[in-house]
Amino acid sequence: MPITSTRWLSNYNTEYRNDEMFTPKNGIKPYWNKLLTEFDKLGPNGLMARQRDIDWLLFENGVTYNVYNDPQGMHRPWNLNVVPFILPKSEWQTVEAGIEQRAELLNLVLKDIYGEGNLIKNGIVPYEIIYGHRGFLRQCAGIEYPTDKFLSIYAADLSRGTDGRLWVVNDRAEAPSGMGYALENRSTTSRILPEMYGRMNVKRLSGFFQELNQMLIAASPVKKENPNIVILTPGSHNETYFEHAYLSSFLGYPLVQGNDLVVRDGFLWMKSLQGLKRIDVVLRRVDDAFADPLELREDSHLGVAGLLDVVRRKNVSVINPVGSGVIENPGLIPFMPAVAKYFLNQDLILPQIASWWCGQERERKYVLENLSHLVIKRIDRTNRESIYFTEFMAQQQLNDLKKEIEETPYRYVAQERISFSTAPNLVNESIESRNLVTRAFCIASDDKYSVMSGGLVRVAPDRETIRVSNQRGGTSKDLWVLDDAPIKEDKYRHWQKRSSVAISGLNDLPSLTAENLYWAGRYVGRTLVNARFIRMVMRHMALVQNRNEKPDSIKLQVLFKAVTQLTGTYPGFTDKTKEGKLAMEDPMEEMLSVILDRDRPGSLAHTISMFSNSYYSIRNLWSSDMWRVFENIQKLWQSFEEGKDRSINKILKVLNQLITRLIAFMGLIEESILVQQGLLLYFIGLQLEQSMLTITKCRSLLTIKYDEQVEYDLLEYLLASHESLNIYRYSYRSYIQLEHVLDLVLLDLEYPRSLTFMLNRVQKDIARLPHSHKENSLSNYQKYIFEAFSRLRLAESSDLVKTKSETDFFREELDTLLEKLSELLYESSQSISSTYFNHTNKQNQLVTQSFPI
Structure with missing residues (x-):
């Protein structure tokens, strides 16, 4: 195969040796060369056009990622780079085998931790690593589960080490996220790059999600044709809420919050409009400690009181089991080779990042002597900031960290400072190298584990950034696993009949979803009526202004007071303000407040904000067309808020556009869901x-x-x-x-x-x-x-x-x-x-x- 044009690599950092595209001798790997050849057919302008198409499609589909305290707003658009991350089938087979082995191993570890405890009894794993970890929940000890595997879903973060192999960096088992984003990434790239997607022989993802669905059905403690399955979400403010709603829509299972569920008579029930409906399986996206406020965190409003008792009785399956977070433990990594020998009599297929647990004297001594060259983590790190990159720390900070390690050594683990591998990324019309981490997923399938032929790839925002995180502004890639032969087109595959448990009527509608539908209708109606009335008043103010009349006529006073009464923004025009003056003296100032003050209950901005919140809470019910209109409403209003033009003509223009889009949105609602699926409440x-x-x-x-x-x-x-x-x-x-x-x-x-x-x-x-x-x-x-x-x-x-x-x-x-x-x-x-x-x-x-x- 001829080497592709070097025009793509003019701004590429080829000195970096640990790059996915290059061989150790700085040659381009054949499958990357094939991809660049495909890019040559498009040319720089064509590739940039495809990137813009991806950005547009993700925006149109409303793909978001919630970033806490983000000045850009809560719902940040999801970023996907047009250049995929590619791996050949030969290498992926090793990854699959390694992920399957590690999932089976951690499944046995989880069983042992809450069961017989042989790992601790036989000295394989120190007890401090288990009992000192916040993920260990004593309330879960001794619980048996109706599923063959305790660990039903597992994810591993992978990065290529200096030896050229993919290493395990982190284990994810509590409520692994990313499957929905990986599916959306694939859906997008296959639409925007259909020709090269076919010619590159990319393995499909559909079979994995078929198996995910069957795994949920098989997890039901009572084997029946239609088990009742729900997805438990913390709510619309969670960082991956889009994924929760996406999977709910894709799989056809109700998306519920803790308040939608209740425990009665040893069973778990969903509050529907009709009454209580028994639930068999919960796909949990709520963290362990928040799952049951009766036995765990009493301040949690996210879980279900008494849930653990129902699990003990084997009357519901929770996936993954509460308490799974204990194996998301970097302190276990140094002991995993011994654990593999103990349980499976095997060596680890996938290498791990070199780690030293500080609870051991010799290892602690090594860590303290080499502190400035390592990465330090707490075994039960409570947030993203408790990872210490010591090379960037001042001497006093190092001294403080050293003291902390010496006081509670069992809480700390040190890891080798590795450089993530880099891969091509389209940046400003050229291809540049960026650090990346790949998350691979697997699920329990019969008596084994099945691995997704793809995954979620996260990419650093710039060359200098070491840490790869969506919360820190990273982007994503689609992972293409390349087969040796052309992939046959997937035939349309029906879900199994017994898995058809989608919301079918009002009796099956979760009460919180019903409430959000009801209030969505209230807020949409309030926004439209108030916007129309305010528009009418502003038109009259414009006439008065154009005629140079004084704004103190009886008609205007009546209209202004009606604005206050209609919006509920008292005292407004009905009385004196806090400053002691009448709003009538400066009606434009009061009208601007009624229109734009987001913190003023009843204002148009506040009502639009409440309308947006109610919409986000039930976004799994809405169509893509509705999302497009909704985003246009948000974009229009945000642009108005950020702009400086506050003239009457500008306000009238914005109100006209807002009203038109609201009417379009209301028209689309009736096309999204059936009356008996909740539209009645709206x-x-x-x-x-x-x-x-x-x-x-x-x-x-x-x-x-x-x-x-x-x-x-x-x-x-x-x-x-x-x-x-x-x-x-x-x-x-x-x-x-x-x-x-x-x-x-x-x-x-x-x-x-x-x-x-x-x-x-x-x-x-x-x-x-x-x-x-x-x-x-x-x-x-x-x-x-x-x-x-x-x-x-x-x-x-x-x-x-x-x-x-x-x-x-x-x-x-x-x-x-x-x-x-x-x-x-x-x-x-x-x-x-x-x-x-x-x-x-x-x-x-x-x-x-x-x-x-």
Whole structure:
């Protein structure tokens, strides 16, 4: 094969010998040469175009990674480099064998730690390494599991050592992350680089995820056709929440949080809208110590009280078992060769990073004498910052670390300072070398382990960075394992029939998911109604400004007060501010606060933020088209917040775009999920919110009688903000009159924007909720809605427009009706929440325990 053009390597650091692309003699490996030849066909501009396509596709699909305290925002876009990391089948076979061996070995270690304890009894592993590790949970001792393997999922971080072999750097067993990102990376690269993906003979990932699904089914303690399987997530703020939602959507299992689950009578149940539904298998993404606040960390709101008791009874399978974090222990690494001999009578297939446990005198002496040339870790490191790269530490810091090691030597392990191998990365139209670490995954499959033919590759952001971490700004690569022969196209493979346990109806909907759907509807409706009303007020302010009129007219004062009442941003325009001045004196300042102050409850920015939070919490339910529109809304608003233009015209432009995108988003919701899969809750929330805000608008603008011209203008403003002005003109073809407006906005049974129509729809929708099916009686929330609807149907617009006398300015009957309707809708909302969304029950430990994190 001819050597490819060197134009790709003009900025490449070829002096670095431990590079994946080069042989020890600085030649290009054949399979890398083949890839560069493929790049030659695209050329620099073509390759950069493919990178932009990848960035666009990941953004469109909403692939994110949460970075804590990130100034760029919580949900950082996932970065994937167009240049894959490639390994030949011949080398990967060794990796597979080594990963399978290590998974089996750690499975036996985990069984022994919580079982017979022979490793400690026979002096193979010092007891301090196990019992001094925060991952060891005494509460898990003696628990037996219904699965053949204790360790069902295992991941290993790999890097190439100076000997040219891939070494194990870290073990991951507590709740290994990255499988979903690896799958998304493959999905993206195979779409953007389809020709070279086929010509390079890349091994597929589909079979691995088929086996993952079957492993979860087989883990059920009760062998049945459709075991109930859930994915337990800490929530939308977790760094890998996208992956939790992605796997939930891909596998078809409900995504639940701790509050969705409850223990009753020795079994684990999911709170659904119907009641309790027994759960057989939990794929756990919550850390060990947080899994059961009754026996473990009592301050945890992420787990399920009593979960360990259900596991002891073998009534549920938790994957991986609680307590698995103990084998994520760098202190075990020096003893793994002896452990392999003890359990398997084998040598380790994959080499490990050289490590010295400081609890041994000779090893501790060596570590202290060579401290500045090693990497120091705590065996139970509690965060990412407890890794000490001593070459970068000042002398006083080294002295302090040395003292810590001498005081509690068993807590520390030293490792050889290795240089990660580098691999090609597309950077600014050229290919440069970057440090990388590969995470390989395997799962228990029958009586053995199966390894993914690929993995998650993480890449350092620049040449100088030693530590490779997504939290530190790293990027990712797709791992291509190259076969010797062309890969046959995958035939469409159905999931096994007995694994079809996707959410099928309201009775199977987790209560927290239902609540988030309900509030998603509430916040979407609130955002749209408020944005429309604020737009209408800003348009009038623009007219006043253009005419050089004073902004103190009665109409404007009424509108400004209505803004405060509609958004709930009191005192606002209704009273003096904290500084003692009236907001009316500077209405633009108050309006900007109502629009842009994210920390002010009720403001448009705050409502958009709440809408975003509710959306993220249930993103596994939404379609990719919805995500695109949602991201456009976020991008629009972020750009507005960061910009400096606060003119009325700019605000109106942004509000127009926001309203249009919200309407598109609402239209797509109905295409994403079925009514019986939760859309019903969204509809109920949306209609209730719009109904309550319609009542507030009418009370603010219509209950006081003004002179004829002011009242005419207010009626027009109401209809305009309600998107009903054209409908009114078409329907009545007359001068705008209050009686007709009330008929249209409040009482019309056929007009979809009228209050009567919306309440009628709510009445029908809540009748489909599980607890509404009572013979000859109504639930409380049904009674409230029924009374509200009945009062509207009995109302007469001719009576509502009246005042007590010609000189009276207050329409008491209209205000009384609206006030009562508002109370009834509030009570209905409270009743729905208490019936279906009650997550307040909390169990506490009888004895407080300390679990350091």
